[in-house]
Amino acid sequence: MSLPLMAVPAGPAAAQSNGGDAGTVTWSVRPADDSGEDGRAWVEQELDPGETATEHMAIHNLSDQEVTFRLSAADGYFGDNGRFGMLPSDQPSVDAGLWIEVQDEVTVGPDETAVVPFTTTVPENATPGDHAAGVAASVLSQQVGSDGATIGVESRVGFRVMTRVTGELAPAAALEAVASSYDLSWNPLAPGVAQVTFDVVNTGNTRLTVTGAVTVGGREVAFPRADEIDQELLPGEQRTFTVAVEDVWPLVFVPASLEVTPAVVGDGDGTSVDAATADVGVWAVPFPQLIALAGVALLVWSGLWGRRRSRVRLEEKLAQARAEGRRAAAEEHADRAVEADTAESPG
Numbered sequence: 001m002s003l004p005l006m007a008v009p010a011g012p013a014a015a016q017s018n019g020g021d022a023g024t025v026t027w028s029v030r031p032a033d034d035s036g037e038d039g040r041a042w043v044e045q046e047l048d049p050g051e052t053a054t055e056h057m058a059i060h061n062l063s064d065q066e067v068t069f070r071l072s073a074a075d076g077y078f079g080d081n082g083r084f085g086m087l088p089s090d091q092p093s094v095d096a097g098l099w100i101e102v103q104d105e106v107t108v109g110p111d112e113t114a115v116v117p118f119t120t121t122v123p124e125n126a127t128p129g130d131h132a133a134g135v136a137a138s139v140l141s142q143q144v145g146s147d148g149a150t151i152g153v154e155s156r157v158g159f160r161v162m163t164r165v166t167g168e169l170a171p172a173a174a175l176e177a178v179a180s181s182y183d184l185s186w187n188p189l190a191p192g193v194a195q196v197t198f199d200v201v202n203t204g205n206t207r208l209t210v211t212g213a214v215t216v217g218g219r220e221v222a223f224p225r226a227d228e229i230d231q232e233l234l235p236g237e238q239r240t241f242t243v244a245v246e247d248v249w250p251l252v253f254v255p256a257s258l259e260v261t262p263a264v265v266g267d268g269d270g271t272s273v274d275a276a277t278a279d280v281g282v283w284a285v286p287f288p289q290l291i292a293l294a295g296v297a298l299l300v301w302s303g304l305w306g307r308r309r310s311r312v313r314l315e316e317k318l319a320q321a322r323a324e325g326r327r328a329a330a331e332e333h334a335d336r337a338v339e340a341d342t343a344e345s346p347g
Contacts, residue, residue: 128167
């Protein structure tokens with residue numbers, strides 16, 4: 001009975017797989033010479049078009065049972081997280097994965113190591129520059145899905161094989177889709193966070209490491225951070241980066257700049273690569289500060305308006321008092337005039 005197959009991309013140098021009735025299988029795969037592991041993490045080779053080179057892989061069966069491992073090679077790539085992977089077995093290779101020949105399988109006893117050779121043959125028409133592939137040892141196991149169906153799972157462990165084809169090297173990188181945003185702090189007395197997002201594209205023919213810096217409002221932040229892995233790009237690869245710059249005050253429009261400084265990986269001659277730069281502004285409208293300022297202005301206006309109304313009311317009362325005083329004086333004057341007239345009249 002055939003089963004659906006789910007391929008798991010090649011992982012680290014050691015892994016384990018649930019083999020069902022056979023128990024748990026644990027194994028490691030590392031570069032080697034013809035006598036065993038040689039301490040390398042992966043294979044780096046420089047070959048002419050048409051040249052063939054032989055390397056070795058050491059498959060260590062860490063489990064307590066004999067295991068038959070399937071061996072394979074495939075094109076390699078760097079994922080969005082910057083980690084290396086190789087195409088799953090259900091995706092066809094189109095580049096260096098096709099250059100590698102390795103035997104189909106190997107049987108390894110419990111706690112034993114098998115050293116298996118593999119060859120890389122560069123086509124005569126291969127383009128100069130870097131080409132990535134991976135070699136791996138895998139086991140098949142069965143898992144039951146949520147719908148009750150049985151699924152065949154291929155678990156792979158391998159390492160990268162980097163081949164540089166001799167010829168003219170033309171390293172280059174470009175910036176695309178540069179954008180910015182600003183996260184306000186709703187505390188009007190605190191600055192916010194500016195973010196700059198951009199794509200770095202490897203437009204050359206060599207593998208590049210990508211470093212750089214983003215400057216916003218005079219504050220500079222380097223990327224990748226010290227606690228992040230190195231960011232490598234193969235020819236033709238593109239990766240999106242987002243760099244956050246803290247403690248940026250919202251000054252409506254804050255000038256910002258971006259500089260990416262790529263470097264060729266494994267180039268002893270120090271081939272230079274032009275830096276890629278971009279100017280980008282950050283719109284940072286100080287809404288909390290404007291709201292606070294509007295509140296202060298409202299309080300001041302309310303105070304001034306209240307004072308003005310009090311002054312008007314006071315002036316009205318004073319005018320009324322003066323008017324009443326004049327009216328009282330006029331009435332008193334009239335009364336006196338009547339009294340005088342009465343006194344002068346004959347009795």
